[in-house]
Amino acid sequence: MVFTSSEELERILMDLWGRIKSDPSMSGELVRSKLIVQFRYREPEGCLTVDGSDGQELKLVWGQYDKKPTIEMSMKADVAHEFWMGRVSVPVAVLTGKMVSKGPTPKALALLPVIRPAFNIYPEVLKQAGKEALLASG
Amino acid sequence: MLPFTFHAPTRILFGEHTAGSIADVVKEFGGKKSFIVTDANLFKAGVVAPIIESLEAAGLGRTAIFDQVPPDSDIRCVNSAVAMAAEGGCDNIVAVGGGSVIDTAKVVNICLTYGGDMLDYQGLNNLPSKLSPLVCVPTTAGTGSEVSLVAMIKDAEERKKLLFGSRFLAPDAAILDPCLVVGLPPRLTAATGFDALTHSLEALAAVSTSSVISDALALEAAKLIFEHLPAATADGADLEARSHTLVASTMAGLAFTNAGVGIVHAMAHATGARFGTHHGMTNAVYLPYGLEFNLSAVPDKYALAARFLGISRSADDERAAMDLVDGVRKLMQRCHLPSRLREIGVPDIAEGELAELAEAAVTDPAIMFNPREATVEDIGGIFKGAF
Ligand SMILES: NC(=O)c1ccc[n+]([C@@H]2O[C@H](COP(=O)([O-])OP(=O)(O)OC[C@H]3O[C@@H](n4cnc5c(N)ncnc54)[C@H](O)[C@@H]3O)[C@@H](O)[C@H]2O)c1
Ligand SMILES: [Fe+2]
Numbered sequence: 001m002v003f004t005s006s007e008e009l010e011r012i013l014m015d016l017w018g019r020i021k022s023d024p025s026m027s028g029e030l031v032r033s034k035l036i037v038q039f040r041y042r043e044p045e046g047c048l049t050v051d052g053s054d055g056q057e058l059k060l061v062w063g064q065y066d067k068k069p070t071i072e073m074s075m076k077a078d079v080a081h082e083f084w085m086g087r088v089s090v091p092v093a094v095l096t097g098k099m100v101s102k103g104p105t106p107k108a109l110a111l112l113p114v115i116r117p118a119f120n121i122y123p124e125v126l127k128q129a130g131k132e133a134l135l136a137s138g
Numbered sequence: 139m140l141p142f143t144f145h146a147p148t149r150i151l152f153g154e155h156t157a158g159s160i161a162d163v164v165k166e167f168g169g170k171k172s173f174i175v176t177d178a179n180l181f182k183a184g185v186v187a188p189i190i191e192s193l194e195a196a197g198l199g200r201t202a203i204f205d206q207v208p209p210d211s212d213i214r215c216v217n218s219a220v221a222m223a224a225e226g227g228c229d230n231i232v233a234v235g236g237g238s239v240i241d242t243a244k245v246v247n248i249c250l251t252y253g254g255d256m257l258d259y260q261g262l263n264n265l266p267s268k269l270s271p272l273v274c275v276p277t278t279a280g281t282g283s284e285v286s287l288v289a290m291i292k293d294a295e296e297r298k299k300l301l302f303g304s305r306f307l308a309p310d311a312a313i314l315d316p317c318l319v320v321g322l323p324p325r326l327t328a329a330t331g332f333d334a335l336t337h338s339l340e341a342l343a344a345v346s347t348s349s350v351i352s353d354a355l356a357l358e359a360a361k362l363i364f365e366h367l368p369a370a371t372a373d374g375a376d377l378e379a380r381s382h383t384l385v386a387s388t389m390a391g392l393a394f395t396n397a398g399v400g401i402v403h404a405m406a407h408a409t410g411a412r413f414g415t416h417h418g419m420t421n422a423v424y425l426p427y428g429l430e431f432n433l434s435a436v437p438d439k440y441a442l443a444a445r446f447l448g449i450s451r452s453a454d455d456e457r458a459a460m461d462l463v464d465g466v467r468k469l470m471q472r473c474h475l476p477s478r479l480r481e482i483g484v485p486d487i488a489e490g491e492l493a494e495l496a497e498a499a500v501t502d503p504a505i506m507f508n509p510r511e512a513t514v515e516d517i518g519g520i521f522k523g524a525f
Contacts, residue, residue: 072261089346089347090506091344091398091507092347094506095143095347095396095397095398096143097263099262099263100263100264101264102264105303106498107501109506110501
């Protein structure tokens with residue numbers, strides 16, 4: 001397992017999404033989409049909701065969330081790590097069942113190019129969290 | 139070699155008149171009361187008769203027959219079929235028809251097995267467990283839905299299609315009986331054949347997900363279609379031609395459901411959702427353009443196909459790939475298929491509407507498997523070219 005605990009997963013992903021939120025080129029698109037996207041992780045457990053539904057501000061909520069998401073994406077936390085490292089082929093992950101998407105698939109796919117710039121931010125987030133060893137592991 | 143997964147869980151039975159022994163297959167999967175899903179044309183034409191006979195003789199029905207599936211089935215159709223199946227206490231489904239019927243049966247099975255709203259199950263890999271037994275008898279040689287892991291149902295209000303994709307969606311058995319395809323009119327024979335050809339050529343080009351297994355199926359399927367589709371189109375009663383194209387469409391189905399499709403399907407989905415054009419016909423019109431668009435990304439794959447099909451002798455990949463595009467255009471002509479969107483009922487659209495259509499195509503799930511990234515502008519260009 002890449003992340004040793006749910007707390008660590010939370011710290012790293014909330015940091016990453018906080019940076020996505022403060023970059024208008026990414027958060028602007030997410031807010032314009034008005035989508036509520038929920039990421040559900042296992043090994044370790046975690047749940048992150050990215051809510052742009054009010055069209056104003058991107059809300060980031062870890063854990064329980066009361067609004068029904070438009071799209072739910074479920075995967076192992078390791079797959080999420082590989083994804084942010086830019087190493088996951090989404091079509092392969094879909095065909096092998098590593099990624100589960102619930103809801104309108106085209107809307108989920110439309111977000112991919114929007115968040116792609118965050119691939120460059122993720123290594124910095126890992127360094128901040130003292131996990132730079134993960135960067136070396138190929 | 140790169141790692142890959144290949145799913146082929148459907149038992150495939152081929153033979154003239156095999157549909158007449160469908161009851162044996164249903165029984166093996168534990169079915170006791172069958173729910174038959176079909177469409178009104180097929181029912182009236184007597185295509186479903188041998189299936190009903192077999193099930194009745196074995197004491198498995200006639201519990202319920204839903205024959206109201208329209209081309210490009212929608213949410214409402216699924217809901218009324220589910221109500222009927224539930225009322226009849228059916229525990230297995232038999233689908234007899236083209237892709238519209240089979241996709242309907244798949245989504246009916248989701249609702250029947252799990253209960254609740256179908257919208258909760260749309261998405262990818264989003265089904266929790268095995269479904270009730272489903273046996274499919276295709277009456278078109280095209281979609282490959284009888285072995286595929288996907289189903290699409292129209293949301294008529296939103297003018298888009300809901301996508302369901304899961305390994306649990308693969309039917310338990312596919313019964314390929316060429317006798318049931320005999321009545322398919324020439325235009326639909328050609329169009330559905332081109333759906334299968336598109337599956338095969340797009341699966342071959344889906345380089346990030348294809349495998350040697352999917353490639354082998356795709357190539358052989360394309361070859362069978364090139365060799366037999368003109369005859370099946372010219373003479374629907376030619377059982378040899380019907381047999382080869384039917385098996386080819388199932389092979390192409392296995393190829394694409396494991397490797398994915400591409401830009402041609404993405405554009406056909408967007409166009410079909412908007413203008414109600416037939417899926418195979420729309421694929422046919424876009425296919426040469428899609429091949430041209432991808433040519434620079436996968437000349438080796440297209441060259442491989444062109445040489446395997448015997449339509450190119452060039453040692454140069456690009457030249458051979460261009461021969462493939464030519465060969466596809468010639469095959470369209472031999473099958474009397476239209477080559478322009480306007481001939482299949484697509485109106486000339488304004489820039490704004492074109493942008494919407496292109497947006498739908500670039501976010502269509504099919505496009506993620508395409509070997510070359512396509513922008514909204516690229517799609518717009520192809521649309522204008524094909525118009
Ligand atoms: N799930 C998948 O893997 C998959 C793949 C490709 C396409 N599709 C879907 O399949 C649908 C298209 O299916 P299709 O091309 O098979 O056409 P179809 O099922 O819509 O049928 C088209 C017409 O042909 C008639 N017909 C069918 N078989 C006949 C026969 N033997 N004799 C006389 N008439 C016959 C039908 O009554 C209908 O009017 C689309 O909705 C498409 O989205 C699904
Ligand atoms: Fe298709």
